Amino acid sequence: MKNLDCRLLIAMAVAATAACARTSPELRVINDAADALGGRQKVLAVRTLTIEGEGPAPNVGQNTVPDGELPVWKVTEFKRTIDVPNHRMRTSQLRTAQFLFANANTQRQNQGLDGDVAYNIGADGTASRASAAVARDRRIELLQHPLVIVREVLDDPGTKLSGYRASGNQEIVEIETSKGEKLTLAVDAGSKLPSRVTSMSDNANMGDVAIDTAFSGYDSVSGLQLPKRITTTIDKYPQFDLTVSKNTIDGDAGDLAAPDAVTSAPVPAAPPQVVTAEPVGKGIWWLAGSGNHRSVVFEFDDHLVLYEAPLNETRSKAVIDKARSLSAKPLTHVIISHHHFDHSGGLRVAVAEGFTIITYKENVPFFNELLMRKHSIVPDELEKAPKPAKFEPVDDQLTLKDKSMEVQLYHLKENPREGTNLFAYVPRDRMLVQADLYDSTWQFHHWGANVITNIEQIRKLKVDKQVPVHGAIESYAEMVKKMRANP
Numbered sequence: 001m002k003n004l005d006c007r008l009l010i011a012m013a014v015a016a017t018a019a020c021a022r023t024s025p026e027l028r029v030i031n032d033a034a035d036a037l038g039g040r041q042k043v044l045a046v047r048t049l050t051i052e053g054e055g056p057a058p059n060v061g062q063n064t065v066p067d068g069e070l071p072v073w074k075v076t077e078f079k080r081t082i083d084v085p086n087h088r089m090r091t092s093q094l095r096t097a098q099f100l101f102a103n104a105n106t107q108r109q110n111q112g113l114d115g116d117v118a119y120n121i122g123a124d125g126t127a128s129r130a131s132a133a134v135a136r137d138r139r140i141e142l143l144q145h146p147l148v149i150v151r152e153v154l155d156d157p158g159t160k161l162s163g164y165r166a167s168g169n170q171e172i173v174e175i176e177t178s179k180g181e182k183l184t185l186a187v188d189a190g191s192k193l194p195s196r197v198t199s200m201s202d203n204a205n206m207g208d209v210a211i212d213t214a215f216s217g218y219d220s221v222s223g224l225q226l227p228k229r230i231t232t233t234i235d236k237y238p239q240f241d242l243t244v245s246k247n248t249i250d251g252d253a254g255d256l257a258a259p260d261a262v263t264s265a266p267v268p269a270a271p272p273q274v275v276t277a278e279p280v281g282k283g284i285w286w287l288a289g290s291g292n293h294r295s296v297v298f299e300f301d302d303h304l305v306l307y308e309a310p311l312n313e314t315r316s317k318a319v320i321d322k323a324r325s326l327s328a329k330p331l332t333h334v335i336i337s338h339h340h341f342d343h344s345g346g347l348r349v350a351v352a353e354g355f356t357i358i359t360y361k362e363n364v365p366f367f368n369e370l371l372m373r374k375h376s377i378v379p380d381e382l383e384k385a386p387k388p389a390k391f392e393p394v395d396d397q398l399t400l401k402d403k404s405m406e407v408q409l410y411h412l413k414e415n416p417r418e419g420t421n422l423f424a425y426v427p428r429d430r431m432l433v434q435a436d437l438y439d440s441t442w443q444f445h446h447w448g449a450n451v452i453t454n455i456e457q458i459r460k461l462k463v464d465k466q467v468p469v470h471g472a473i474e475s476y477a478e479m480v481k482k483m484r485a486n487p
């Protein structure tokens, strides 16, 4: 044998050994998936993928009652274009509310991602940079596609594979991208096509949640197998069920780079949490400030009661701190107006602070469920120091009364959108305190007639002033006028 041949053989042996060492069960699953999708070379050669279609996108945490059907946005004109090697994505869609919605029923959305830069494009074409959290979420959204995730593993040597297991007819592999994103890929053991990609994420209300995207209805396009149904769920809730009308490989994708104005703009940081306190009656403060979720503090003989702990731990903790600064009396009770996620985001911190939760009785089992959940990805106060919850469930009504204050709480009856809502009434001041019954900024007041019936006919209340969780403080007359003008 000549020297050259020997060298060649040795080189081949080294390559073969390296290949064997690399062919872990995890890599075998990826290679099988690449073959099933159309072959490694074809997968690596893809430049762009365009996905068009439509489907329902439910509004998680906004149902009428906690276990009721979710209100749904109907998404049409969905178009997502992905520049696969450059990690760029542009998504445009039209969504139309299939439920009673207080503002424009139809919204066009246009969102982008370019590497780590996320941005949104407004109706006037102006692009604005989105937060780092949005960029992270969109990266996961981008990776939750069979072609993108398999290509990512094949193309990026920094990707780590682990945790091979077989479960039923699925083969499962854990993937960690070179950016540290962790995803679980499941591949059908028969067809070898990816069936789902799952990633864990933090949700203010639910804590650790799985964002799971399932793929089905594979169809051949330009020699590649691509899914025609893409279904995303967050925890147990459906989030988007996309029926793909058309997949296009290497079509004209246009320029998917983020506009210069976006890349040069700083990443928007979370704005400081401002809480203002405006006295609205003797021993009553309206806590406003950042955002459009307000709370109200009532001062009793020897304690304070807070109406609403909204959004998340950050907002609710700031509100609690502000309430405590208003009086030397201890804050002991929090009224949670209803179960919608934006209104119950402070539930866990309220329990961690030891407060008694006053809420409509049907919220209690659901709130108990939320309280038992793990928040290990972003540990909150309750995760760090678990405490038992104290509930004071309200059936039809409850009056909180001592020498200093009287607050009557009423269940809002037969409202088409709000099944678990408690509004408050202060008879001394003829004051209504409410969440989601009315917002001075809403365009439409679909359930205004029901609210008026509740206040005037069912509860027979005389109201002069309404103090809201959303919108501005107004006279009752002004509120009724607006409700009647734009039902």
Ligand SMILES: [Zn+2]
Binding pocket: 340, 342, 343, 435, 436, 470
């Ligand atoms: Zn609301």
